Structures are given as structure tokens and as C-alpha cells.
Amino acid sequence: MSKKFKFVMAAGMLTIIIALAGCSSNKAEDDLSASVQTEAVPEVSTTTSPIGSSEEAGNVTQNNSFQPTNQETQFVDTADLEEENEDEQQSYVGKTLAQLQDEGLIIIEEQSFEAELQDWGAVHFVSGYSNANHKGEQRFYLINKDGKAEYRLPRNSASRYELEDILAVSFKDINHDGEKDIIIIGNYKDARAGANGGSLTWASVYFSDHQYFVPLLWLDDLLNRTDGSKSIAGVTGEAALIYNEIANLDDDEIKIEHLAALICSSKMLEKNSLKYVNTYDSTAIFMDYSTYLHKSLMYLLGQCFNQDIVHMLAGHDELAEKVKIYDELLGDILSEVIDYNYVKSGKGTMWQEFAANYNLEYRAVIHSYVVGNIEKKMNSRYADVDELQKVWEQVRSLMLAFSKTVMDENDDGSMISQEELDEMAGNADRIDRKVTEFIGLAKDDTKAGGLIDFMIEAMDMTFSDF
Known part of the structure; x- marks a missing residue:
């Protein structure tokens, strides 16, 4: 047949x-x-x-290039990431910061900024964490000029950890598509690091896709294999190296083979x-x-x-x-x-x-x-x-x-x-x-x-x- x-x-x-x-x-x-x-x-x-x-x-x-520092076991377990469906994402749209705070959001003021983000325009980027359902689970919102939530960034490779602090946030175009991506570095508590838990520094990237921001779990793992993940410059440099490894190739078929080898x-x-x-x-x-x-x-x-x-x-x-x-x-x-x-x-x-x-x-x-x-x-x-x-x-x-x-x-x-x-x-x-x-x-x-x-x-x- x-x-x-x-x-x-x-x-x-x-x-x-x-x-x-x-x-x-x-x-x-x-x-x-x-x-x-x-x-x-x-x-x-x-x-x-x-x-x-x-x-x-x-x-x-x-790809056997993983030569991690003391973070060797600190890779995201996708089975632990709670599925975030469209209804859950939409449930935050239109709420004011005060309403979100009433629901358990704790704002980290020093890592919240005014930003200009392509399709969104001028927004207030709010970093924080929620104690409502998962203690210390990180949260990031785009707040419009009327003070209402337009979008919440989806869960990413750091979402399984309890947030201790956001160290840095930066908006840069990593993949040269004309749209600003978001780099976030934080300290997190990892219960697997010992009976009393341990702390790790973890960097994650959200790539812009018009009115969405997309995390790539495999790329975050690559970015966190060295101490470069502890600074915005280090993350940007490592991400540029990975991106340019593919972008500088001439043939699309060779590019896709190289991308497959990275993943x-x-x-x-x-x-x-x-x-x-x-x-x-x-x-x-x-x-x-x-x-x-x-x-x-x-x-x-x-x-x-x-x-x-x-x-x-x-x-x-x-x-x-x-x-x-x-x-x-x-x-x-x-x-x-x-x-x-x-x-x-x-x-x-x-x-x-x-x-x-x-x-x-x-x-x-x-x-x-x-x-x-x-x-x-x-x-x-x-x-x-x-x-x-x-x-x-x-x-x-x-x-x-x-x-x-x-x-x-x-x-x-x-x-x-x-x-x-x-x-x-x-x-x-x-x-x-x-x-x-x-x-x-x-x-x-x-x-x-x-x-x-x-x-x-x-x-x-x-x-x-x-």
C-alpha cells in the first residue's frame, strides 16, 4: 500500500x-x-x-558543548512547568496594578521601567512575583498608559524556581529582526540544591513575536552554561555568538542542520x-x-x-x-x-x-x-x-x-x-x-x-x- x-x-x-x-x-x-x-x-x-x-x-x-559551572543540575524540568492556556493569559488583561496587587502581586519597583516595545508602543514594564498560588513565582506585566495590564509574559525556564530577586532587565534586539527582546537575570531558590535549598543565578530571554514574547527553553540552557549568564553583557554576547553561528551560514539547509545540532x-x-x-x-x-x-x-x-x-x-x-x-x-x-x-x-x-x-x-x-x-x-x-x-x-x-x-x-x-x-x-x-x-x-x-x-x-x- x-x-x-x-x-x-x-x-x-x-x-x-x-x-x-x-x-x-x-x-x-x-x-x-x-x-x-x-x-x-x-x-x-x-x-x-x-x-x-x-x-x-x-x-x-x-550538542555536547555543555560545560556548566556550579549550575550543572540547574536545568529547567519542563514537566514542572504549569501549562498556561489562553484563558489564563486573558484573565489578567484589563486589570489595574491595584487589582493585581490585591490578587497577590508584589511589585519589584527597582526592576520596573518605562519601555517602548514595538507593537505595544509605550508601556510600563512591571517586574514582580506572586504569593497567591506559588510562593515567589515570578511575574512580568506590560501595563498600558491607562494603568491596565495588556499582557503577562508566559512562564519560562526560571518559572519552576522560587524567586529571590530580579537582578537585571534589559530590552535588546538579539536576533536582528527589528524588535526588542527581553533579557531577565534573577536569583532563584532551588530546593534540589540541599535540604535548606540553594541559590542560583539564572538568565532567560523572551523573544518578541509581534504581540507575544516567546521563551526558548533549550536556548536558556545554553546561555546558562557559563558565568556569562550573570550579566546583561554576558548574556547578550553569548546569545549573539549562538545566533551568529547560524546567521552567518550561507545556505538555509545548512542553517537548519546547525540549529538542529544546537538543540x-x-x-x-x-x-x-x-x-x-x-x-x-x-x-x-x-x-x-x-x-x-x-x-x-x-x-x-x-x-x-x-x-x-x-x-x-x-x-x-x-x-x-x-x-x-x-x-x-x-x-x-x-x-x-x-x-x-x-x-x-x-x-x-x-x-x-x-x-x-x-x-x-x-x-x-x-x-x-x-x-x-x-x-x-x-x-x-x-x-x-x-x-x-x-x-x-x-x-x-x-x-x-x-x-x-x-x-x-x-x-x-x-x-x-x-x-x-x-x-x-x-x-x-x-x-x-x-x-x-x-x-x-x-x-x-x-x-x-x-x-x-x-x-x-x-x-x-x-x-x-x-
Whole structure:
């Protein structure tokens, strides 16, 4: 069967995993590049590999440049960052400073300034912290000329710590897009530094995106690897070095490979989080954004996960066999679901980006499963197979109903080609067989919760109107 979106890496990468299962870790590392060069790349119609051919894509070199000072363990844990949804952000808009103070905001006057910030115009930038829900959680607001809150900066890499003091705030255009970004340096209490806690100095950057400010967690980690993070000049200089490493390259494909190499670090693999890599904003901030470049970055970071999977599974024959089966099942199911939604939505090009995003998440989920098994981490089950079965039955009904409608209304072939029609006819049955096999494997696997969650999330896209 010909798929428009191919996610299965078993044809190359996991075949190598099985071969390496009995090898030493050094041998596995020697063969990492093979996993990249044989990986299947999703495509739609005539779309080619994100970075030329798979051979041209080459190897994604992990960034091992972390040489931290005494802050080696002080990296943000994205799992600890509370999700801030749009409703929560909007709940502060229009409130006066007095109202915010009544709700627990403590203003740090010496780090609050008048500023001119592109789309916002003249604002009063307010630094502070809140004792309302989380003791000492930092807060930053843009207050308009009427004294009302227009915007609150989102949580960033420092938000997991209890704020002790804001040391410096500066407004500079770091990525040369004509808009001022925000640099913040603070002292924070880190409970992990000892029984009584410890203090660390941490710098973070918010990049301007018109009427939003965006943190990049991976970049903050890079900025805090040296003592340069303790001054605005140091942060600005380090950020300029990182930015110029990419900006001074001539070719966009080389730039995106370099950006992927910066993000692909031990910290990315440790966090195993798409929020940590933030591929959309990373692409837009460091380059002239295009869907092509964004897809390329996601696939390259997926290769980074692949390489670490190969390394971890060396010597774990039984687990490698199980991972191979899970990978084939997840890849086939995801491909079929994406194919269905691609046709259902009118074959929009957005599905190329969707496919790349799900491919990256899929790699991260498999990586997390391997880590959980090898490191004997606690039960990671969040959802159960009964919930997956229920969701799949609902999706299957939608698929069958849509297929019937298309077949009834496609007499002249104007809606869909005959090839696509034939493929759609067996879509639900093919997925059903794979889901049944997946459930049979996962139902007694206490480490498979993340895999189940991912399958439910992938199925849920079918309920959306695109």
C-alpha cells in the first residue's frame, strides 16, 4: 500500500537496532549515522526529503558543548512547568496594578521601567512575583498608559524556581529582526540544591513575536552554561555568538542542520519534551520562517531521538524486539490516520507540517518508552487500553461514514482519485487490525502508558474540523 505520510522507521533504523542489540555501546555509536541515512521520510505528492536526499541529511551531531559551572543540575524540568492556556493569559488583561496587587502581586519597583516595545508602543514594564498560588513565582506585566495590564509574559525556564530577586532587565534586539527582546537575570531558590535549598543565578530571554514574547527553553540552557549568564553583557554576547553561528551560514539547509545540532543535546533527550524544543518558534526566531524549514528541523530532531534509541538498546535484545513491534504498529496506525485526515480536509498542505510534528512526537514517545524500561523508572501508565479502544471505535465510525459519503458522491471522480478511493475503502479495516494488535501488546505493559496516550491523541485529530 502506498502511503502519503510514512512514519515507520523499521525499514532502516529499527532493523539496525535489532542488529546492534547484542553489540557494545561503542559499536552502536559507530553505526549511528546509518540510522539517519536509512530513515523513511514523510512525503506528500511530489514533496521530497526535508534536507535533500536522506544521504544529504547526514548525521545530526548531538550538542555536547555543555560545560556548566556550579549550575550543572540547574536545568529547567519542563514537566514542572504549569501549562498556561489562553484563558489564563486573558484573565489578567484589563486589570489595574491595584487589582493585581490585591490578587497577590508584589511589585519589584527597582526592576520596573518605562519601555517602548514595538507593537505595544509605550508601556510600563512591571517586574514582580506572586504569593497567591506559588510562593515567589515570578511575574512580568506590560501595563498600558491607562494603568491596565495588556499582557503577562508566559512562564519560562526560571518559572519552576522560587524567586529571590530580579537582578537585571534589559530590552535588546538579539536576533536582528527589528524588535526588542527581553533579557531577565534573577536569583532563584532551588530546593534540589540541599535540604535548606540553594541559590542560583539564572538568565532567560523572551523573544518578541509581534504581540507575544516567546521563551526558548533549550536556548536558556545554553546561555546558562557559563558565568556569562550573570550579566546583561554576558548574556547578550553569548546569545549573539549562538545566533551568529547560524546567521552567518550561507545556505538555509545548512542553517537548519546547525540549529538542529544546537538543540540536539543531552538535555533535549533528558527532557523528552516538544515544549522544550519548541520547533516553530526556534525556526522563526533564528531564520526566515518557512514550512519547509520547520519540517526539516522536526525531522532532524527526530533523528536525534533515533540515534539515542539505537545507543540505549545496544545489548537489550528482548526490549529491542518489542520496540520494533511497537514502532511498526504506531507508525502504520499514524500513517493511516494522517492519510484519512489529509483527504478529509481537502488535501491541505498543512498536513505536511502536521505529519512532521507527529513524527517528532512519535520519536520522542518511543524514546521515552525505551528510557523507562532501561532505567527501570516508575510506572508511566496514564491511560488504559479500554479508553484507546473506545476512542478508536468512535474514529472508525467517522471513517466509515466519510468513506461511504465519498463513494456515493464521487461518481465523476471530481472529489478524489480512484487510487485514493481504493485506499480509503480499506483504511478503517487496516487500522482496526493494527489497533487490536497494539492493544494486545500494550494491555499488560506497565511502561506503555505514554504510547497509549500518544495513540489516543493521534486519534483525536479526527474529531477536529480543519
